[in-house]
Amino acid sequence: MDFTTVLFFTLLVTTTTTGAHNNPPPCSATKPATSDLSIFHIYGQCSPFSTQKPDPKTDTILTMGSNDPTRVTFLDSLVKVQKPTSAPIALGQQVLNIGNYLVRATIGSPPQLMLMVLDTSLDVAWVPCCGCLGCSSTMFSPNISSTFGPMDCNSAQCGLARGLLCTSIGPNSCQFNQSYGGDSSILATLSHDSLTLDKDIIPNYTFGCISAVSGHSIPPQGLLGLGRGPLSLMAQSLNLYNGVFSYCLPSYKSYYFSGSLKLGPMGQPRNIRTTPLLRNPHRPSLYYVNLTTVSVGLVQVPISQENISFDPKTGAGTVIDSGTVITRFVQPVYNAIRDEYRNQVQGPFSSIGAFDTCFSVTHEQVAPTLTLHFQDLDLKLPMENTLIHSSAGNMACLAMASAPNNMNSVLNIIASLQQQNLRILFDTVNSRLGIAHELCN
Helix, strand or coil: CCCCEEEEEECCCCCCCCHHHHCCCCHHHHCCCCCCCEEEECCCCCCCCHHHCCCCCCCCHHHHHCCHHHHHHHHHHHCCCCCCCCCCCCCCCCCCCCCCEEEEEEECCCCEEEEEEEECCCCCEEEEEEEEECCCCCCECHHHCCCCEECECCCCHHHHCCCECCCCCCCCECEEEEEECCCEEEEEEEEEEEEEECCEEEEEEEEEEEEEEECCCCCCCCEEECCCCCCCHHHHCHHHHCCEEEEEECCCCCCCCEEEEEECCCCCCCCCEEEEEECCCCCCCCEEECEEEEEECCEECCCCHHHCCCECCCCEEEEECCCCCCEEECHHHHHHHHHHHHHHCCCCCEEECCEEEEEEHHHHHHCCCEEEEECCEEEECCHHHCEEECCCCCEEEECEEECCCCCCCCEEEECHHHHECEEEEEECCCCEEEEEECCCC
């Protein structure tokens, strides 16, 4: 068994170019021969959910980012003290309102293939099980797996599930109710079975067997949690991967492209600058980092430390997240960055969707570089990580936004658009996060 597993994924986003659409390569061409495991974007050319993909004319970063407010609401809810929820679960219609990455994983004996969303801000994995109300047509069948078993309220793992519904310790099944995406929820029974990633087998893997869903954001075939908490993939595979993984997200500008997710310490970049990962005991799943300030060009933006400082009591601070498309700052921080950016770029400015700093592409040559200053690490964002373009191609927009107006968020989120063409290394054992420039295509 290889100590390091490399997972490859393809991600599709339409662009204003035309040649890439005329002769698309076959899906088999996007799967490298060096791996038995591929990861696809849910809107990708090789996604099995092709009938539910959005109109290619509107499948842009702008429309992908339009789902971020519910994601921000969801992440913000994770940093507040919550009581166990018992919200009712109703029959729901699955609609793919998410823009996430899918990993091919198998569960059970014999193995059953599931395409599970990767999420760096959640721990417990969950898949729809046979008989699930409101789930997609592809479901895991526990009754045909010889290694499957439900867990009861006596189990140590049961007490770690968020939204636990056990009212007393005993032989009753361990059920939990969790929200997801800000507008959806699941009802599941904590269970265990063999999980296989490529050639690596993780026996007795703890996950949720979903019996009902509501809302529109639940991944159709489940979720694989890459968070920091005790039920995450990293925690349950500590002997195999030593709590280390990294990914490289390729450029959004390409219609077809691939990147990689590496599990385990071997094969990771040796010379990579790191910043400490901060631990919030109240929200152990999130990857907090110490963002100290932001520079626009040569100007260090005046930001009040109370708006970016880490505070485990309130959940305030900055997190790295794979499930949010566009970086979001709390409003005072974003306003300060935006105002300085406008000072250095010639207007006039207009708004497109969530973006309020859009200007003619003829002024793009004077657009300043943005630098995120973390403790012990400065990240100078490439221009493609800073600007996005309208579908017509005549406008460029600062690819960041403030938290939604209808919520009093305390969380700054460094999202996937700002992480493209970077190797992001997560070392949960040594509490460090590394960032290095890498051409992911």
